[in-house]
Amino acid sequence: MLRYGLAYGLLSSRRRAREMLLPAITIATGAFLVVIVFAMSAGIKKQAAGLGHAGEIGHAVVLIAVTVLLVGVVEAAVATTRTIAHRTRELGVLGATGVRSRPVIVALLVEPVVTAFFGALGGGVLAAAAGAVLAAAGAATSGVSTTGTVTGVVIGLAVSVIAAVITSVVPIWRAVNRPPVKSLSSS
Amino acid sequence: MNVTTSEIVSRTGASPQLSGVLPASSGGTFGRLLRFAVANIRRRPERFVLSVLGIALAIAAVTVVRTISASFAITGGDSVTNAIGTHAIWVVPAQGVTYDSAAGALVSNGPPSDITLPKGWTGAEMIAGVWHSPHGQVAVYGVAGTPRGRAVLSAELAKRLGVADGGTLRLGSASVTVAVKGGGPAVTVSPGLARDLVGNTGWWVADEPAVDQGRNDLGRLFGTAVGLPFTQNPAQAPAKNGHGLVYDTTTGSGALSFAQKYASAFSGQVTDSTLGLISVIGLVLGFVIAVSSFLASVQERRREFGIMSSIGLADEVLYFFLVESGVVFVAAWLVGVLGAGIAVWAVLPQLATPVAWAQASATVAAFLPAMAIVGAIVPVHRLLQQRPVALLAD
Numbered sequence: 162m163l164r165y166g167l168a169y170g171l172l173s174s175r176r177r178a179r180e181m182l183l184p185a186i187t188i189a190t191g192a193f194l195v196v197i198v199f200a201m202s203a204g205i206k207k208q209a210a211g212l213g214h215a216g217e218i219g220h221a222v223v224l225i226a227v228t229v230l231l232v233g234v235v236e237a238a239v240a241t242t243r244t245i246a247h248r249t250r251e252l253g254v255l256g257a258t259g260v261r262s263r264p265v266i267v268a269l270l271v272e273p274v275v276t277a278f279f280g281a282l283g284g285g286v287l288a289a290a291a292g293a294v295l296a297a298a299g300a301a302t303s304g305v306s307t308t309g310t311v312t313g314v315v316i317g318l319a320v321s322v323i324a325a326v327i328t329s330v331v332p333i334w335r336a337v338n339r340p341p342v343k344s345l346s347s348s
Numbered sequence: 349m350n351v352t353t354s355e356i357v358s359r360t361g362a363s364p365q366l367s368g369v370l371p372a373s374s375g376g377t378f379g380r381l382l383r384f385a386v387a388n389i390r391r392r393p394e395r396f397v398l399s400v401l402g403i404a405l406a407i408a409a410v411t412v413v414r415t416i417s418a419s420f421a422i423t424g425g426d427s428v429t430n431a432i433g434t435h436a437i438w439v440v441p442a443q444g445v446t447y448d449s450a451a452g453a454l455v456s457n458g459p460p461s462d463i464t465l466p467k468g469w470t471g472a473e474m475i476a477g478v479w480h481s482p483h484g485q486v487a488v489y490g491v492a493g494t495p496r497g498r499a500v501l502s503a504e505l506a507k508r509l510g511v512a513d514g515g516t517l518r519l520g521s522a523s524v525t526v527a528v529k530g531g532g533p534a535v536t537v538s539p540g541l542a543r544d545l546v547g548n549t550g551w552w553v554a555d556e557p558a559v560d561q562g563r564n565d566l567g568r569l570f571g572t573a574v575g576l577p578f579t580q581n582p583a584q585a586p587a588k589n590g591h592g593l594v595y596d597t598t599t600g601s602g603a604l605s606f607a608q609k610y611a612s613a614f615s616g617q618v619t620d621s622t623l624g625l626i627s628v629i630g631l632v633l634g635f636v637i638a639v640s641s642f643l644a645s646v647q648e649r650r651r652e653f654g655i656m657s658s659i660g661l662a663d664e665v666l667y668f669f670l671v672e673s674g675v676v677f678v679a680a681w682l683v684g685v686l687g688a689g690i691a692v693w694a695v696l697p698q699l700a701t702p703v704a705w706a707q708a709s710a711t712v713a714a715f716l717p718a719m720a721i722v723g724a725i726v727p728v729h730r731l732l733q734q735r736p737v738a739l740l741a742d
Contacts, residue, residue, distance in 0.1 A: 187633050198622070214696075214699055217695070218699075221412060225412060225627055229409060232405045232409070232634055235401055239644070242395040243644040246644070
């Protein structure tokens with residue numbers, strides 16, 4: 162059944178690709194910053210050393226970049242609440258016809274997860290390209306680290322997908338477990 | 349729809365001709381709008397929580413950066429006052445001066461400029477460097493007039509170095525008697541002893557002759573006399589290939605003191621850095637979440653607003669959203685600044701003080717009214733562009 166839920170979620174995600182654009186952009190912005198911070202960590206450390214407290218400022222930069230990524234991910238969860246509101250009757254029909262809640266939850270989780278994954282990937286790829294351009298142009302005096310770029314992309318993807326699931330699962334669970342008659346009668 | 353049209357009219361009290369025939373409810377207009385906003389929040393609690401969470405994260409990011417910045421401002425102001433006191437002129441070497449965070453004081457990066465005091469001016473060379481003591485880095489200031497066998501330090505520093513008033517402190521190869529006095533972060537000794545300990549690094553301080561007191565061009569006067577460039581702007585650094593720079597620390601024609609301007613330049617280093625840029629992007633994303641959430645709310649409540657518009661309550665829709673937006677932003681601000689306080693306390697305890705956090709929280713609060721108003725107006729403006737019949741047709 163979970164397989165069907167996944168397929169159903171992918172199909173509906175394709176249909177709602179336009180609505181997923183804004184959250185994907187906000188996530189991409191956050192992921193871009195995370196990857197740039199990791200890729201150019203040497204330059205940031207140098208700047209932090211100039212301010213004094215190099216270690217603490219360096220930690221603060223990573224903390225703030227990850228926080229901004231989380232802000233972007235929350236937009237995906239807000240978009241999920243919008244999706245649920247649009248599809249309340251559909252959820253009512255699924256519930257009334259005996260479809261269990263677990264595959265429906267999986268189907269609805271596909272949208273935020275896909276948005277988070279592709280948003281983070283897009284932001285990461287853009288950051289890697291920006292880093293390469295900066296390095297080639299000699300604008301990044303402390304260099305752009307390949308290891309840092311890869312670490313940033315992995316962290317960006319992991320944080321985005323996990324945070325998208327955590328923030329979206331509660332509204333989805335609440336919507337799916339509503340009595341079907343209530344969902345069907347909603348305007 | 350949980351709230352009927354008659355209830356809306358009754359609760360808002362917005363239509364005077366109808367309020368007489370409909371049952372009145374308690375509270376003023378704002379109270380009614382607040383109750384209406386709370387009712388709508390309860391209708392979609394998860395969206396409210398997510399909006400608050402998103403904006404709170406953005407506010408927390410900005411508050412952390414502003415806390416560090418405010419802390420730098422406090423540190424910068426104090427450090428320059430500790431370094432030069434109330435002297436009118438400060439001559440820094442071409443290598444500049446640095447705030448040593450481990451020592452907690454300003455120190456010089458190069459030898460004092462090779463100058464001779466102009467006639468009538470009073471002042472002296474001051475040694476300022478870092479001593480790598482067994483108890484960590486300590487700033488040492490060599491001030492003319494301090495006896496060679498004496499070291500003046502604050503009670504806090506004395507405790508850190510494990511000495512008491514009247515005790516003996518070993519400074520390199522010399523032993524000096526400790527005098528606990530003042531609250532500065534540096535050990536004050538004679539210039540000769542300071543030079544032996546930290547090398548020939550320092551600056552000049554000077555004061556104008558009695559006849560020139562009250563002038564606001566002391567920097568120009570002194571700089572011209574000693575052949576060095578001069579400024580009243582502490583953000584200006586000396587030219588690396590020059591011989592130094594004369595800072596005029598008098599207020600001049602501006603309202604801010606030199607220490608305040610120095611503090612501002614010091615904190616600007618944080619807000620202008622990568623840290624500041626990232627946090628501002630975060631705040632923009634937080635605002636996007638707010639607008640997106642309100643747009644979704646408007647979309648879902650088109651029929652409700654269509655009914656309100658058709659009975660002449662179009663303007664009140666804006667008030668509903670303004671109050672709802674205010675509730676969201678105030679809740680996000682509270683969560684955000686508290687979260688930032690915890691984050692700063694847990695991750696950056698050395699960088700921030702409660703005063704700096706309070707200042708940062710107040711600064712961030714100043715952004716909120718504008719964000720809340722624009723966040724509410726953008727979606728409602730789109731809604732009010734449409735005729736009631738179009739809203740009711742959906």
